[in-house]
Structures are given as C-alpha cells and as structure tokens.
Amino acid sequence: MTKTPKISLKNVCKSFGKKVVLKNLSIDIHEGESLVVIGGSGTGKSVMLKCILGLLEPDSGEILIDGQQVVGLSVAEREKTLRKTGMLFQYAALFDSLPVWENVAFGLIQAQGMDRKKAKKIAYEKLALVGLGPDIASQNPASLSIGMQKRVGLARAIATNPEIIFFDEPTTGLDPIMGDVIDNLIRDCTRELGASTLTISHDMESAQKIADRIALLYKGNVVWVGPANEIETCGNPYVEQFVKGDINGPIELDILKP
CATH class of the missing domain: 1.10.8 (Helicase, Ruva Protein; domain 3)
Structure with a gap:
C-alpha cells in the first residue's frame, strides 16, 4: 500500500486579478524526503509556500498535510496543523x-x-x-x-x-563558503530529525546538495521533477536552460523591451 504523502498539492490555482501565478499545480512531498522547488523570480514558488502555510488561500485545488485538507481550515485548526512544522525564513526574521x-x-x-x-x-x-x-x-x-x-x-x-520544515531561499545573501555551511547544516539537521522538507530556491548548487528530488516551477506549474542527481542529464529543455542560465530556450524572460 502506498504511503500517504506528507504534503500533497492537487491542481492548486492562484491568481491576483488577471495575473495567473499558480496553474493546476500538483506535487507531493513524501515522509522524510527533501524536495527543493527551483525556478526564477515570479514563477510562483513563494505563493505556493504561502498557500501551504495558509497565508494565502488558493482559488481552487487541494492542499493536504498527512492526508488532511488544510484549505479552508479555521484559525485554531490551522494552528494545530502548523505545530508540526518549522520554518527558516529568507532573511532569518x-x-x-x-x-x-x-x-x-x-x-x-x-x-x-x-x-x-x-x-x-x-x-x-x-x-x-x-x-x-x-x-x-x-x-x-x-x-x-x-x-x-x-x-x-x-x-x-x-x-x-518538527515533522515538516520549510526553507525559503536559505542561502540568499551568503558568500559561497557560508552558503555551503548552511547547506550542510540543513542536510545534517533534517536527516537527524527525519523531517520532510520543502525548500524554495533559485540556487542550483545549493539545491543539488540538500535535495532528494528537485522540481522546476515555470509559470505556476511543474515542468520537471526528478532525482537531484539526474537534473544535469535529464534532457528537459526547461531544466537545461535554467541550469546553464541561458537566455535562449523555452523559458521566456519578462524583460522590458524598448
């Protein structure tokens, strides 16, 4: 029998006015797994995290923690669910x-x-x-x-x-050496706890160090997900462009043109 995912997003949609940020986003994080979601700015990573935490309400779709639907929970019920989580904020907060x-x-x-x-x-x-x-x-x-x-x-x-830990751009603002220190600490501490972790990042080197699986988010949807050690050889054109930092490819850049 397949184990219930620790966190499961099913067809999650979120828009702000006419701007669609998440579009039928579906992804699972398994018990004890480290999933890193990568993607450029404005791809929906932070909105996805805020929806899981209940800071934003999705327009549609399901978000389940240990099989329990958390969308629409009362404040008291959500607080109870969040007690099993921990979070490292982007700037420590x-x-x-x-x-x-x-x-x-x-x-x-x-x-x-x-x-x-x-x-x-x-x-x-x-x-x-x-x-x-x-x-x-x-x-x-x-x-x-x-x-x-x-x-x-x-x-x-x-x-x-906590059973679940969220990491929001954990190496932002750090030099490469300190970034490596934080990556090692995240990996070692979470393994010791046996926690399931969800990290959002744009740092490829960091993602490969701490992830079991990596998912690439583009225009509010997952365009590739797979083992961290396969990301450089997977052959996915979106992944190849993101890894190489190439301006040419299927990922369209929101650059103002004269």
Missing part, C-alpha cells in the same frame, strides 16, 4: 527585541507553553547543533553576521523537532 536563545525557544514558549528554563536548555542544545556556543545565546540578533543569523534561524526551525 529574528526578533531583535529578544536575545538569541529566546528567538530559538519562541515556539516552545509561545506555542507549546513550555517552562522557560526547560525551553532555554533546548535552545542551547539546538544552537550547539548548528555550531553556535553558549556565548551567542544571550546576544542580540542584530549584532550577529548574516550567516550566524541564518544559523540561529535554523536552530529555531528545528527547536520543536
């Missing part, structure tokens, strides 16, 4: 008003009502997993480098031991 350890423990304290002392201990453990020592825990996030902020964001994303 840390609270400057809180020290690092409270940022990491935020979900434990606010969502789970955990005792602060116990939550602080877990925060220190998660910071250690991403290579940050106790000296960082009491610092203000604004005093940290972008790379360190990303690591704090990753520690927060895994603090509740």
Whole structure:
C-alpha cells in the first residue's frame, strides 16, 4: 500500500486579478524526503509556500498535510496543523527585541507553553547543533553576521523537532563558503530529525546538495521533477536552460523591451 504523502498539492490555482501565478499545480512531498522547488523570480514558488502555510488561500485545488485538507481550515485548526512544522525564513526574521536563545525557544514558549528554563536548555542544545556556543545565546540578533543569523534561524526551525520544515531561499545573501555551511547544516539537521522538507530556491548548487528530488516551477506549474542527481542529464529543455542560465530556450524572460 502506498504511503500517504506528507504534503500533497492537487491542481492548486492562484491568481491576483488577471495575473495567473499558480496553474493546476500538483506535487507531493513524501515522509522524510527533501524536495527543493527551483525556478526564477515570479514563477510562483513563494505563493505556493504561502498557500501551504495558509497565508494565502488558493482559488481552487487541494492542499493536504498527512492526508488532511488544510484549505479552508479555521484559525485554531490551522494552528494545530502548523505545530508540526518549522520554518527558516529568507532573511532569518529574528526578533531583535529578544536575545538569541529566546528567538530559538519562541515556539516552545509561545506555542507549546513550555517552562522557560526547560525551553532555554533546548535552545542551547539546538544552537550547539548548528555550531553556535553558549556565548551567542544571550546576544542580540542584530549584532550577529548574516550567516550566524541564518544559523540561529535554523536552530529555531528545528527547536520543536518538527515533522515538516520549510526553507525559503536559505542561502540568499551568503558568500559561497557560508552558503555551503548552511547547506550542510540543513542536510545534517533534517536527516537527524527525519523531517520532510520543502525548500524554495533559485540556487542550483545549493539545491543539488540538500535535495532528494528537485522540481522546476515555470509559470505556476511543474515542468520537471526528478532525482537531484539526474537534473544535469535529464534532457528537459526547461531544466537545461535554467541550469546553464541561458537566455535562449523555452523559458521566456519578462524583460522590458524598448
């Protein structure tokens, strides 16, 4: 018997006025799988993620988490579903008003009502997993480098031991070395948790490092999906153009012409 996907999108559509962003988008993320969705700007990656998180409501289609329809859920029901998820935001999105350890423990304290002392201990453990020592825990996030902020964001994303983790452009703004550090941490931490992960990215090198499967999104639909190690040899013209960064090919660029 086939296992129920951890996340399943079925014929999801979303438009803003006349602009169609998602068009019958269908894709599954399996339990324990790392799926990276790649694509250029404006292809629908962020809108897809916001629909899964309930920040946007699809015009039509289904979004299921563990087989449960999440489109149209009440706020209370959606919050219950989201408790099994964690997220690393594009720019970490840390609270400057809180020290690092409270940022990491935020979900434990606010969502789970955990005792602060116990939550602080877990925060220190998660910071250690991403290579940050106790000296960082009491610092203000604004005093940290972008790379360190990303690591704090990753520690927060895994603090509740979530079943599902979302990564929004995890290597944006990082130099190649720190980008590689973050990729390795994402891969190692999520494997240790056994979490299912969905990453949206335009960074091909990063995608190949952390993905089991890669899906290419274009004009709100999946034009190719397959194992990460096959992306450079799959022969799909959309993938070939995207990988090479070629201006010529089936992917049309929205460039203003004189």
